[in-house]
Amino acid sequence: MIRLVLLDIEGTTLPISFVRDVMFPYAAKALPAVIEDHANPQVVGARADIVVAYPDKDPLTVCQEWMEKDEKAAPLKTLQGIAWKKGFEDGALRASLYPDVVPVLKKWSEAGLRLSIYSSGSIASQKLLYSHTEQGDITSLFDDFFDLSTGSKKEQESYTKIAQASQLKPAEILFLSDIGAELEAAQKAGFQVCQLVRPQDGTVPLGGVKQALDLYDVAQEFDLDA
Ligand SMILES: CSCCC(=O)C(=O)COP(=O)(O)O
Numbered sequence: 294m295i296r297l298v299l300l301d302i303e304g305t306t307l308p309i310s311f312v313r314d315v316m317f318p319y320a321a322k323a324l325p326a327v328i329e330d331h332a333n334p335q336v337v338g339a340r341a342d343i344v345v346a347y348p349d350k351d352p353l354t355v356c357q358e359w360m361e362k363d364e365k366a367a368p369l370k371t372l373q374g375i376a377w378k379k380g381f382e383d384g385a386l387r388a389s390l391y392p393d394v395v396p397v398l399k400k401w402s403e404a405g406l407r408l409s410i411y412s413s414g415s416i417a418s419q420k421l422l423y424s425h426t427e428q429g430d431i432t433s434l435f436d437d438f439f440d441l442s443t444g445s446k447k448e449q450e451s452y453t454k455i456a457q458a459s460q461l462k463p464a465e466i467l468f469l470s471d472i473g474a475e476l477e478a479a480q481k482a483g484f485q486v487c488q489l490v491r492p493q494d495g496t497v498p499l500g501g502v503k504q505a506l507d508l509y510d511v512a513q514e515f516d517l518d519a
């Protein structure tokens with residue numbers, strides 16, 4: 294029986310185009326100033342991690358190269374989150390979720406299902422995003438937030454840790470994502486999985502896993518109230 298639905302963000306609850314065309318360019322513009330904020334301990338920590346990994350390179354250049362490749366690197370995600378804070382708080386950024394997300398998540402939550410997020414975006418930025426959506430502040434729908442501090446989304450061990458932290462058996466958790474390698478890792482850990490194949494995102498379907506066009510479709514596939 295499914296007790297917890299664990300959701301990815303980009304390509305699952307939020308269009309890839311919003312991340313790629315709105316959030317990433319906003320962060321890229323703000324990053325040169327953000328990375329110079331030596332009074333912010335999170336910035337100092339992220340910079341130090343970059344310097345340890347790339348001692349001969351300028352940390353800003355490393356971040357810019359990561360951004361070009363959409364690398365899911367933890368220090369970059371921390372710095373992007375700091376950059377987005379101002380944008381979400383002053384109204385320049387407001388997340389436009391897929392239309393099925395809020396109604397279905399509310400139904401699931403009312404029916405007693407637990408909901409958690411697992412995204413490469415930092416936990417701080419996940420909370421910022423879900424508290425500033427066009428559909429309002431929906432952070433209270435979620436019990437837990439997980440990011441790369443738990444581990445890579447493509448590693449089985451990360452999902453084992455999430456099951457332990459949630460005090461559930463892996464088979465009681467349904468993981469929803471658009472990315473095949475993430476679903477395969479979760480499946481190896483014993484999770485139930487479903488790939489969101491959102492037509493507007495041009496998601497590449499993965500063989501051997503259940504697929505859904507939206508969260509209503511997920512509800513039908515897994516017999517969850519919606
Ligand atoms: C607040 S999440 C912002 C999007 C982001 O930075 C990202 O890398 C999304 O990755 P996901 O794991 O949600 O596909």
Ligand SMILES: [Mg+2]
Nearest residue numbers: 301303304471
């Ligand atoms: Mg995704």
